[in-house]
Amino acid sequence: MLERRQKHAQEDRATAIRERLLGGEAPPPSAYDTAWVAMVPAPAGSPPAPRYPGCLDWILRSQRRDDGSWGPGDPSLRKDALSSTLACVLALATWGVGGDAVARGIRFPPAAGSLSS
Secondary structure (H helix, E strand, O other), rough: HHHHHHHHHHHHHHHHHHHHHHHOOOOOOOHHHHHHHHEEEOOOOOOOOOOOOHHHHHHHHHHOOOOOOOOOHHHHHHHHHHHHHHHHHHHHHHHOOOOHHHHHOOOOOOOOOOOOO
């Protein structure tokens, strides 16, 4: 009986996740994760376009004004900001959007040696 309830609960969670992703809802606001989801193409047979265009919109709205990066602003998390920024630049460039945001993101990476472990 317990096993059947656990299986049903797993199926319910899987269904909820599937509906959320396929319903066009944006993923949680993580710049790195959102950038990778933004690169998913529309289904085969569709015109070339992102499957989740809302992710690109989120990326464009979420770039930090002060330094052109995405991700955590905490200086101790500079490596995370760098990987998030590179993923966001790649996502925008993949779909040919956000030219100014791409240019600002490319200028973000810190000088060699300035990333702390």
